[in-house]
Amino acid sequence: MFFLSHIWLIPLLPAFGAAIMFFFGRKLQKASVSALCVGTIVLAFLMSCGAAWQYSAWSSTPENFHKPYQTILYTWLGTDTGQMNYPMQDGKSAAFQADAGFLLDPLSSIWLLFVTGVGMLIHIYSTGYMAHEGGYYRFFGYLNLFMFSMLTLILANNYVLMFVGWEGVGLCSYLLIGFYFHRKSATDAGNKAFIVNRIGDAGFLLGMFFIAWYFGSLRFTDVNHLAHSGRFAIGDPIITAATLLLFVGACGKSAQIPLYVWLPDAMEGPTPVSALIHAATMVTAGVYMVARSNALFVLAPTSMKTVAIVGALTAIFAASIGLVQNDIKRVLAYSTVSQLGYMFLALGVGAFSAGVFHVFTHAFFKALLFLGAGSVIHAMSGEQDMRNMGALRDRIPITYRTMFIATLAIAGIPPFAGFFSKDEILWQAWTSESVAYHVLWFIGYATALMTAFYMFRLIFLTFYSKPRMSREVEHHIHESPASMTMPLVVLAVMSLFAGFLGFPQSLARLVGIHGQTNRFEAFLDPVFSKEAQVFKAEEPSQLAAGIKEEEKTSGIEYLLMLLSVAAAGLGYYMAGRAYSNADKGYTEPIAAAAPPVYNVLLNKYYVDEGYDYVFTGRRKVGDVRLGVLGLGEASSWFDVHIVDGAVNGAGWITRLTATISSWWDKWIIDGIGVNGPAILARMLSYPARLFEWGLVQWYALVMTAGLVGFVFYYVYH
Amino acid sequence: MESMLHITTLHYLVLGAALFLLGVIGVLTRRNVVIVLMSIELILNAVNLNLVAFSRMSGGLHGQVFAIFVITDAAAEAAVGLGILIAFFRNKETVNIDEVNLLKW
Numbered sequence: 001m002f003f004l005s006h007i008w009l010i011p012l013l014p015a016f017g018a019a020i021m022f023f024f025g026r027k028l029q030k031a032s033v034s035a036l037c038v039g040t041i042v043l044a045f046l047m048s049c050g051a052a053w054q055y056s057a058w059s060s061t062p063e064n065f066h067k068p069y070q071t072i073l074y075t076w077l078g079t080d081t082g083q084m085n086y087p088m089q090d091g092k093s094a095a096f097q098a099d100a101g102f103l104l105d106p107l108s109s110i111w112l113l114f115v116t117g118v119g120m121l122i123h124i125y126s127t128g129y130m131a132h133e134g135g136y137y138r139f140f141g142y143l144n145l146f147m148f149s150m151l152t153l154i155l156a157n158n159y160v161l162m163f164v165g166w167e168g169v170g171l172c173s174y175l176l177i178g179f180y181f182h183r184k185s186a187t188d189a190g191n192k193a194f195i196v197n198r199i200g201d202a203g204f205l206l207g208m209f210f211i212a213w214y215f216g217s218l219r220f221t222d223v224n225h226l227a228h229s230g231r232f233a234i235g236d237p238i239i240t241a242a243t244l245l246l247f248v249g250a251c252g253k254s255a256q257i258p259l260y261v262w263l264p265d266a267m268e269g270p271t272p273v274s275a276l277i278h279a280a281t282m283v284t285a286g287v288y289m290v291a292r293s294n295a296l297f298v299l300a301p302t303s304m305k306t307v308a309i310v311g312a313l314t315a316i317f318a319a320s321i322g323l324v325q326n327d328i329k330r331v332l333a334y335s336t337v338s339q340l341g342y343m344f345l346a347l348g349v350g351a352f353s354a355g356v357f358h359v360f361t362h363a364f365f366k367a368l369l370f371l372g373a374g375s376v377i378h379a380m381s382g383e384q385d386m387r388n389m390g391a392l393r394d395r396i397p398i399t400y401r402t403m404f405i406a407t408l409a410i411a412g413i414p415p416f417a418g419f420f421s422k423d424e425i426l427w428q429a430w431t432s433e434s435v436a437y438h439v440l441w442f443i444g445y446a447t448a449l450m451t452a453f454y455m456f457r458l459i460f461l462t463f464y465s466k467p468r469m470s471r472e473v474e475h476h477i478h479e480s481p482a483s484m485t486m487p488l489v490v491l492a493v494m495s496l497f498a499g500f501l502g503f504p505q506s507l508a509r510l511v512g513i514h515g516q517t518n519r520f521e522a523f524l525d526p527v528f529s530k531e532a533q534v535f536k537a538e539e540p541s542q543l544a545a546g547i548k549e550e551e552k553t554s555g556i557e558y559l560l561m562l563l564s565v566a567a568a569g570l571g572y573y574m575a576g577r578a579y580s581n582a583d584k585g586y587t588e589p590i591a592a593a594a595p596p597v598y599n600v601l602l603n604k605y606y607v608d609e610g611y612d613y614v615f616t617g618r619r620k621v622g623d624v625r626l627g628v629l630g631l632g633e634a635s636s637w638f639d640v641h642i643v644d645g646a647v648n649g650a651g652w653i654t655r656l657t658a659t660i661s662s663w664w665d666k667w668i669i670d671g672i673g674v675n676g677p678a679i680l681a682r683m684l685s686y687p688a689r690l691f692e693w694g695l696v697q698w699y700a701l702v703m704t705a706g707l708v709g710f711v712f713y714y715v716y717h
Numbered sequence: 718m719e720s721m722l723h724i725t726t727l728h729y730l731v732l733g734a735a736l737f738l739l740g741v742i743g744v745l746t747r748r749n750v751v752i753v754l755m756s757i758e759l760i761l762n763a764v765n766l767n768l769v770a771f772s773r774m775s776g777g778l779h780g781q782v783f784a785i786f787v788i789t790d791a792a793a794e795a796a797v798g799l800g801i802l803i804a805f806f807r808n809k810e811t812v813n814i815d816e817v818n819l820l821k822w
Contacts, residue, residue: 694818697753701745 003050007102008073010047011151013040014144021141030136034127037140041123045116052109066526068105070157076100094216098160107527111154114363118280119147121487125371126272128483146172150281159208159218169282170197177269189265196262200252207245214238227295243296243303254286255337256314267329271374279336279366284359287343294352308348312443315341319450324601327384328373331458342425351428353524357502361417365409368491372403375480381473391467395477398485400463402492407459409495411452411568417499423564452571460579468584506557729770736763750812754798761791
């Protein structure tokens with residue numbers, strides 16, 4: 001059980017590579033960098049194969065039957081003295097514990113295998129693609145750091161460690177998108193990706209808090225055990241809130257409406273980055289998280305409906321934009337958003353294993369498409385606009401053939417991988433709970449038609465049609481080196497044969513094979529089976545209709561399969577009609593038929609502009625600025641006018657009071673109080689003063705007169 | 718022989734009154750300070766006369782004793798008055814009482 005017990009080595013190997021790059025990368029030769037960084041991933045892939053093999057052996061023993069394998073490296077957050085206890089929703093005390101623990105079960109095994117496998121192929125590809133670029137060691141350092149984060153995310157045994165990986169992949173996405181940081185468009189795109197991701201992370205965190213508060217633990221095994229115990233009613237409001245918030249996080253990471261806007265801009269990064277992060281691995285993290293929380297989602301039918309509807313709408317929305325884009329990478333970016341919508345549609349209707357199967361097949365053909373596009377761009381000396389390509393079929397044959405295989409896969413043409421996974425999703429959508437879900441099937445069907453159209457448009461404009469490039473570019477067209485074409489071939493083989501892992505029973509029955517042919521679904525049975533039972537119990541009508549587990553042959557299934565293939569064929573035919581002979585200055589059929597529709601689609605429904613108006617506030621709506629910048633402006637206005645106004649007002653009042661006080665003092669106190677009596681005294685004494693003549697004899701006369709008066713008074717009284 | 722005019726107390730009183738009146742008029746009207754002082758002496762002496770007359774009339778000696786006091790007092794007063802006069806003269810170089818008017822308003 002070496003690989004199982006040392007499963008923590010798998011993320012640590014690329015971390016080691018990243019650390020070496022960080023400290024010594026600048027001094028190393030390109031060959032050493034490649035050897036080290038690619039080597040760590042190759043080792044990680046081999047160890048993953050070993051771990052998955054040993055797990056299947058371990059879990060088939062009777063005492064470990066269908067149990068996930070857990071190993072805890074160390075206790076990261078938590079104490080055994082009860083110091084990190086917190087009160088739960090029902091008042092009990094729960095210990096907060098988040099370990100550096102690793103969980104291996106069928107779900108994480110699948111992710112582990114394709115992440116390390118596709119990651120390995122992309123690392124090998126990058127040695128060829130980035131051979132002439134600067135910052136070689138930085139690129140591989142970031143790539144290895146990304147692999148470390150992604151593997152931590154996948155292997156985590158609790159939500160908190162998964163969140164660490166979640167944030168790590170967001171960080172690496174930012175670093176890698178802004179790899180050519182001298183370009184402002186690249187740094188802007190990196191910022192956009194990180195910020196929009198962060199909005200989703202807020203939802204993830206809040207959902208995590210709800211779960212911790214409600215269940216008392218964040219470990220997957222504990223939460224799943226509690227959810228399956230039947231203690232919680234279906235439709236529980238807290239669980240609904242928690243799952244909706246988790247889904248917000250998934251929307252941010254997996255680019256669903258309304259947080260998908262960062263993915264097309266993320267094409268500013270080098271093409272291997274787009275292949276790894278934005279096609280095969282990081283964007284599937286949201287799907288992984290929802291699949292991992294399937295026990296919770298099943299208990300919240302409202303959340304499931306939301307997931308399904310958002311997924312379906314995103315699928316058709318992104319596909320419609322992809323119909324008219326001219327940059328080869330942007331078409332693939334919108335295709336990724338659309339296919340992710342399919343995956344969420346599958347999860348939302350309860351077909352978890354179908355969604356995971358589509359993640360699996362999509363990783364191969366989407367990575368192949370991106371790497372092939374990188375090969376085309378490499379051949380075209382950096383040209384990415386399809387209007388300037390054409391007739392490359394014979395010049396870069398390996399690239400052409402592998403990309404054609406990938407296109408057949410994504411369009412859903414049997415027996416390529418995409419057909420089985422996409423068809424399974426559409427069939428599950430049709431047979432879901434209520435007839436209303438047929439609408440979702442129809443949306444998925446229309447999206448499939450669009451997918452086929454725009455993918456074959458890409459093929460025709462790039463490889464067929466007339467050459468539209470300049471002479472100097474045409475001279476330099478060459479097939480890519482073996483380091484780049486080898487991964488293309490390997491991925492093409494996988495796109496061809498991976499589908500057979502999930503061969504539907506209905507088709508197998510046609511050729512007389514009975515029993516479980518859908519090995520994929522069987523493999524994932526321990527993870528999802530209980531959910532299927534709970535799901536069935538929610539809608540009694542489903543027991544009658546057509547239960548997923550039991551394959552009752554339904555004629556409708558064959559009809560839908562034929563319709564899907566017909567849609568793919570129709571897409572091929574229409575694209576061929578419009579583009580197979582496209583020469584310089586060709587017209588788009590949509591532009592010719594309905595120019596306003598074309599403009600809206602070309603401008604991506606003006607969503608980015610709308611966000612500029614409403615959420616960021618980079619553009620004003622009339623005179624008012626909304627959004628975050630508007631909030632800043634409003635706060636500044638408040639500060640300048642109201643807060644400072646209050647301060648200034650206080651000063652003004654003080655001055656006013658001082659003025660009044662000084663007037664009072666000068667005129668009233670001094671004037672009336674002090675000078676008044678003086679003036680009064682002077683006024684009153686004026687007459688009295690007149691008597692003072694200073695003549696002595698006059699005084700004597702007055703005295704005498706007084707004396708005579710007295711005498712007369714006494715004599716005659 | 719029998720005199721035709723009996724000198725009664727009334728005659729002394731009238732004389733005293735006349736001298737008093739002269740003295741008062743002198744105080745009120747004379748310009749020279751020395752004359753004013755002499756008039757004041759005259760008033761005092763008139764009062765002495767009155768006192769002696771009444772003493773004779775009543776047969777007691779009270780009036781005469783009081784008159785001795787008045788004479789003493791008049792002497793002292795004259796001395797003080799002359800002192801003031803000399804101080805005044807030193808200041809103003811004149812003995813006109815009209816010019817003692819510094820306390821005018």
